[in-house]
Amino acid sequence: MVNILLTHWNKIQNARLVMNILLTHWNKLQNARLVMNILLTHWNKLQNARLMVNILLTHWNKLQNARLMVNILLTHWNKLQNARLMVNILLTHWNKLQN
Numbered sequence: 001m002v003n004i005l006l007t008h009w010n011k012i013q014n015a016r017l018v019m020n021i022l023l024t025h026w027n028k029l030q031n032a033r034l035v036m037n038i039l040l041t042h043w044n045k046l047q048n049a050r051l052m053v054n055i056l057l058t059h060w061n062k063l064q065n066a067r068l069m070v071n072i073l074l075t076h077w078n079k080l081q082n083a084r085l086m087v088n089i090l091l092t093h094w095n096k097l098q099n
Helices: 002-007 015-024 032-041 050-062 066-075 083-092
Strands: none
Touching: none
16 A cells, blocks of 8 residues: 555646555555655645644644544644644554554
8 A cells, every 4th residue: 555655646636645655555455654754755745734743733632543643634634734733743643552
């Protein structure tokens, strides 16, 4: 799955579709850090993460699993500003995610 994203990244011009793929196949992903690294590598294609970061920081304890986290990413994708900071936060707090 990760290789598919890497190979066809340029063909996927809609970030929402990318996140939808991640959400759909989340349980099949064996290395979440690699997924986050993909996002970090292509952070310049994202638009804005300030609100996303604030949501994560404010509601982190309410996040029950990674699927919910990805749902938040998907919902607020267009509002992102600093994708690198967002990914760093996700990597830092990854162990707090139960699923």
